[in-house]
Amino acid sequence: MRKPFYRRTAMLRLPKLLGFLTFTFIFGLQSAAAADPGITAAHILLGQSAAFSGAAAQLGIQYNLGAQVYFDALNANGGIFGRKIKIITADDKYEADLAAANTERLIDEDHVFALFGYVGTPTSNAALPIFMRDRVPFFAPFSGAESLRNPVNHYIFNVRASYFDETEHLIDQLSSLNITNIAVFYQNDAYGQAGLAGVQRAMKKRNLTIVASATVERNSTNVTHAVEVLLPKQPQAIIQISAYQSCAALIRAMRAAGYNGQFYNVSFVGSQALANILGDVGPGVVISQVVPYPWSQTLPIVKEYTHAMAAAGDLEKVDFSSLEGYIAARVFAEGIRRAGPNLSREGLINALETINQNNYDGGGFDVTFNSHNHSASKFVEMTMILPNRKFRD
Numbered sequence: 001m002r003k004p005f006y007r008r009t010a011m012l013r014l015p016k017l018l019g020f021l022t023f024t025f026i027f028g029l030q031s032a033a034a035a036d037p038g039i040t041a042a043h044i045l046l047g048q049s050a051a052f053s054g055a056a057a058q059l060g061i062q063y064n065l066g067a068q069v070y071f072d073a074l075n076a077n078g079g080i081f082g083r084k085i086k087i088i089t090a091d092d093k094y095e096a097d098l099a100a101a102n103t104e105r106l107i108d109e110d111h112v113f114a115l116f117g118y119v120g121t122p123t124s125n126a127a128l129p130i131f132m133r134d135r136v137p138f139f140a141p142f143s144g145a146e147s148l149r150n151p152v153n154h155y156i157f158n159v160r161a162s163y164f165d166e167t168e169h170l171i172d173q174l175s176s177l178n179i180t181n182i183a184v185f186y187q188n189d190a191y192g193q194a195g196l197a198g199v200q201r202a203m204k205k206r207n208l209t210i211v212a213s214a215t216v217e218r219n220s221t222n223v224t225h226a227v228e229v230l231l232p233k234q235p236q237a238i239i240q241i242s243a244y245q246s247c248a249a250l251i252r253a254m255r256a257a258g259y260n261g262q263f264y265n266v267s268f269v270g271s272q273a274l275a276n277i278l279g280d281v282g283p284g285v286v287i288s289q290v291v292p293y294p295w296s297q298t299l300p301i302v303k304e305y306t307h308a309m310a311a312a313g314d315l316e317k318v319d320f321s322s323l324e325g326y327i328a329a330r331v332f333a334e335g336i337r338r339a340g341p342n343l344s345r346e347g348l349i350n351a352l353e354t355i356n357q358n359n360y361d362g363g364g365f366d367v368t369f370n371s372h373n374h375s376a377s378k379f380v381e382m383t384m385i386l387p388n389r390k391f392r393d
Contacts, residue, residue: 010287034347038113039083044336044343046087047106049127050119050142051094051359055219055245058273059321060119064089066305066325067117069312074333080342085333088112094219094243095187099123103130114139114348117328121145121191122218131155137345139352140328141332142268142321144290145194156351158375159328159367160290166266167198167239169380170288171206174237179262180208183235185226185250187242188192188215195241195266207391211235216242221249227257237262246268248277255281262286272319275389282385289383292365293393294323301327301363320383331367331376 038045049066052058061180068087075084088110090102099118107130114137120123124141126150131138138156139149144163148156174182184199186192192215203209212233214226223246231254238254240247240263246349247269254263265274265287275282292299294306295318305326309315314322336343338351355376357366367376383391 008018011347019359028101036113037107037111037345039343042083044080044083044085045110045112045115046085046114047090047103047110047125048087048115048117048168049090049092049099049102049106050117052089052091054093054095055221056094056120056243056270058246059142059243059268059270061092061327062270062272062317062321063117063325065314065317066309066322066327067329068325069072069308069314069322070326070329070333072315073308074329079108080336081343083336085329085336087116093121094120096122096126097299099172100126100130103127107131107134107136112136113343113345114332116140116141116330116332118327119143121147121194122189124191128156135345137348142324143194144266144268145190147190147194152372152374154349155370156374159331159377160267160324161378161380162375163195163241163266164201164327165380166288166379167195168202168205169382170239170264170266170375171208172201173200173382174264175206175208179236181211181233181236182208182232183212183214183230183238184210185214185216185230185238185240185242185247187218187246190216191218191268192241192254195239199239199241208321216246216250218243221245223250223253226250227253230254230310231257231259234259235261237264240265240269242269244277246272246276251278251285253279257379267291267320270321271383271391272321272389275385275391278385279389280387282389283387285384285385286334287383287391289320289381289393290377290379291320291323292379293391294318294320295391296393299364300361301330301365304363325361326364331355331360331362346368 092098121140140159214229335352339347356368
């Protein structure tokens with residue numbers, strides 16, 4: 001008795017079907033095995049090592065807050081291609097050795113997709129050989145150092161302006177006011193050296209020299225020697241390249257000793273934290289900023305940010321550092337969107353390099369990346385501390 005035709009046909013096709021299914025299954029396993037870490041159907045994991053305790057804690061806390069507010073709102077609306085972005089944080093207390101250990105753990109144990117929002121130059125420099133070894137994107141460090149910019153690194157993307165940009169702006173303003181007798185107070189590490197190099201570069205351009213310089217150790221407020229060095233010179237202005245605790249200590253000590261000159265800071269100081277610590281001594285202290293004035297409602301990005309902070313119940317925490325974190329998260333998310341649903345580390349890098357001010361609406365904060373430029377912004381403006389710990393732009 002002959003078998004029905006359809007049964008014979010099915011039996012003839014069965015080996016081919018089984019072979020196809022086997023190939024598909026194996027290919028699927030290989031694809032899953034080849035997928036970059038930190039990506040699931042539901043999540044994208046980021047790692048952030050920053051100061052969340054210690055003398056520079058407010059830098060990490062505020063930067064993370066702004067980024068988290070953006071990602072929380074994004075996740076509440078379904079994320080990107082169904083994936084929600086999660087940040088795993090690690091406290092490095094603004095110390096390089098802890099940052100290196102955190103980076104090893106975030107990559108090797110937590111299996112993050114990318115590193116985001118590291119705070120500081122020495123900490124970022126300590127992480128650099130580790131994320132380079134494992135080819136992990138390093139996005140939006142809270143640092144303006146040239147070591148993270150030149151030469152262009154395939155894995156590093158900077159959103160903020162550089163310390164060279166900030167110090168050029170500072171010296172340009174001072175020289176326009178005929179203030180040329182300038183001293184520098186800087187942190188004795190890679191951050192301080194980066195800022196000092198920027199000041200020297202800008203002053204040399206104008207045939208000027210620094211009249212005196214003094215250092216402070218990272219995470220220290222011992223400024224006794226710095227006062228002894230700087231006070232006799234009576235500079236018209238002192239440019240500070242350090243974090244808020246040590247800068248506040250120097251300002252207080254110099255004022256107590258009778259110094260009446262001007263104090264200028266770069267953005268990394270932590271503007272609101274500095275104003276809060278200085279209190280009545282703060283008015284008149286100048287700080288360069290790399291993001292727009294956070295209390296202005298003239299720019300769409302600031303309106304968006306303040307609305308998001310209010311919705312999160314954090315309106316009283318609006319400041320420059322959290323705005324920077326918010327902007328960084330927003331640009332990162334744009335890169336994830338452009339990379340598409342089949343996300344990979346190289347796909348993200350390629351996608352980020354397509355973002356520019358002509359095809360991305362930054363809400364008034366222009367951002368441009370390409371394969372030869374991983375530093376998105378040169379925005380710098382000056383602010384001054386006013387009474388009641390507020391700022392004037």
